[in-house]
Amino acid sequence: xxxxxxxxxxxxxxxxxxxxxxxxxxxxxxxxWGAAGIPTxxxxxxxxxxxxxxxxxxxxxxxxxxPRIVLGGMVGMTLAxxxxxxxxxxxNPLADPYLLGVSxxxxxxxxxxxxxxxxxxxxxxxxISLAAFAGAMLATAVIYFLARVGGKTPVTTLxxxxxxxxxxxxxxxxxxxxxxxxxxxTINLLGWLMGSLALADWLRIRTxxxxxxxxxxxxxxxxxxxxxxxxxxxxxxxxxxxVERVRFTIIAAASLATAAVVSVSGVIGFVGLVIPHIxxxxxxxDYRFLLPMSGILGGICLILADGFIRLLFAPRxxxxxxxxxxxxxxxxxxxxxxxxxxxxxx
Numbered sequence: 001x002x003x004x005x006x007x008x009x010x011x012x013x014x015x016x017x018x019x020x021x022x023x024x025x026x027x028x029x030x031x032x033w034g035a036a037g038i039p040t041x042x043x044x045x046x047x048x049x050x051x052x053x054x055x056x057x058x059x060x061x062x063x064x065x066x067p068r069i070v071l072g073g074m075v076g077m078t079l080a081x082x083x084x085x086x087x088x089x090x091x092n093p094l095a096d097p098y099l100l101g102v103s104x105x106x107x108x109x110x111x112x113x114x115x116x117x118x119x120x121x122x123x124x125x126x127x128i129s130l131a132a133f134a135g136a137m138l139a140t141a142v143i144y145f146l147a148r149v150g151g152k153t154p155v156t157t158l159x160x161x162x163x164x165x166x167x168x169x170x171x172x173x174x175x176x177x178x179x180x181x182x183x184x185x186t187i188n189l190l191g192w193l194m195g196s197l198a199l200a201d202w203l204r205i206r207t208x209x210x211x212x213x214x215x216x217x218x219x220x221x222x223x224x225x226x227x228x229x230x231x232x233x234x235x236x237x238x239x240x241x242x243v244e245r246v247r248f249t250i251i252a253a254a255s256l257a258t259a260a261v262v263s264v265s266g267v268i269g270f271v272g273l274v275i276p277h278i279x280x281x282x283x284x285x286d287y288r289f290l291l292p293m294s295g296i297l298g299g300i301c302l303i304l305a306d307g308f309i310r311l312l313f314a315p316r317x318x319x320x321x322x323x324x325x326x327x328x329x330x331x332x333x334x335x336x337x338x339x340x341x342x343x344x345x346x
Contacts, residue, residue, distance in 0.1 A: 012289045019296040026300050027069045030307035035314035036060050063201070071200040072306045073299035075261040076271055078212060080298025081291055082254040083272025084279070085219060088226045088287060089247060090155050097258040097272035100162045100251065101139035104169035106262045107193055109135020111176040114189050124203030128192065129263040136259035139165060144251065152244060194319030195268035197306050208260040215257035219291065222250050226287040270324045271298050278331075301328065 031047070032040050038057050046053045046061055082097035090099065098104070109131035112118070118127035125133070143165050147157040173189075180186045225246045228236045233243050262268075275298045279290050305323040 012283065015283065016289075016292060016296070019293060019300070023073065023296050023300050023303075026303045026307075027073065030069050030303050030310075031061060031065050033307045033311040034060070034065055035310065067202050067205060068197050068200040068306065069303055071205055071264065072197050072302045074205065074208070074212060075197070075265045075268065076298035076300070076302030077295035078215075078257045078261045078298075079268065079272035080275040080294040080301075081216070081219060082258045084276035084287070084291055084294045085226070085250055085254040086272075087276055088229060089250060090159060091230070092159070093277065094273070096269070097254070098166075098267070098269075100158065100255060101143045101165050101169065102136045102255055102258045102262060103267050104166040104173070105139025106132040106136035106259065107173045107267060108139070108169040108176075109133070110192050110266075111173045111189055114185050114192070115176045115180055117185075124201075124207040125263065129204075132192075133259050133263035135169075136262060137255065139169060140251075140255040140259070144248070153247065191319070192266040195266040195321040196317060197265055197320060198317055199264070204264045208264060211260040212257050215253040215260075218249055218253040219257075222246055223288045223291055226250070226291075227285075230285070265320075268302070268321045268324060270321065270328050271301055274328050275301060 028047075032038075032043055036057075038060065042053055042057060043061060046058055079097050083095070086095035086097065086099050087093060089095075110128050112135075113128040113131035118131065120127050120130070122130060143158065143161045144153065146165070147153050147161040149157060173193075177186050177189050180189070225241050228241050229243070229246070236243050258272075276290065276294045279293045279297060283289060283293060301324065302320070305327060306320055308327075309318050309320060309323055
């Protein structure tokens, strides 16, 4: 039995190492993609520190492409991990990072900033990003406390509250979109709602990194508790898990991380819904492994999707959510046909 456990642990360790290597390779390859025609050999020389390359090439690589790739990896990781967390907490295969109002709250906050042309900034984030972050966190907090009944927070009530508040905020966002004073405001909001990494820079990355570090640390700490929560609540409590405290902490952490990345990338769908299912099918449902693997594959997914946008549609920008759905949906449907029981284990 011990040898079997060691073998399983070894296989998972090798899988994580391989996935991490693919993540790095994806990032390096994506540096070569873009509207500016920089030879691959020149990019390699610049990355290795060789002198003599034009300063414009260095600026494009270090100030535009690499920050965009790093931010794409961070966004993809966050959405995939948050999706896995919500699917575990709510025992719902259709749960995604936006289940508890993060998307609708962020969209409404961004709509307010665009509609009223707010121009303040803080910590590298403009008014739209800050309003989106605040809207996401406030919406999640309101939904959570509205769902509390008798000192407890039933999963069903949380989901219903999320759906109701989400619908309310979505209708308010649509109202602001259609009553905007200028068509530019509507176009700007539509672009934000469909997601983009075009505004990536090092300042935005540094701004959201502390939020992600705190959130991921809490989620990693409670990864074993997520395994226990796959049992019913009574069994989990019998095994010593404080269900309410753990659920509140993990929801807060996942919502904080999602709000942080959505504030700088807009709403990007599909990644957080599908990637955890793919990992669950291929490697099982142990959240101590599922969470890091989901994060790595989510990062790869978004880096490649954004790279295809820059490679195939340059100099135009296609919404990244369109690409993630277009590339991921056929593969997910194939897996769904082959592995229905793993997709719906709840």
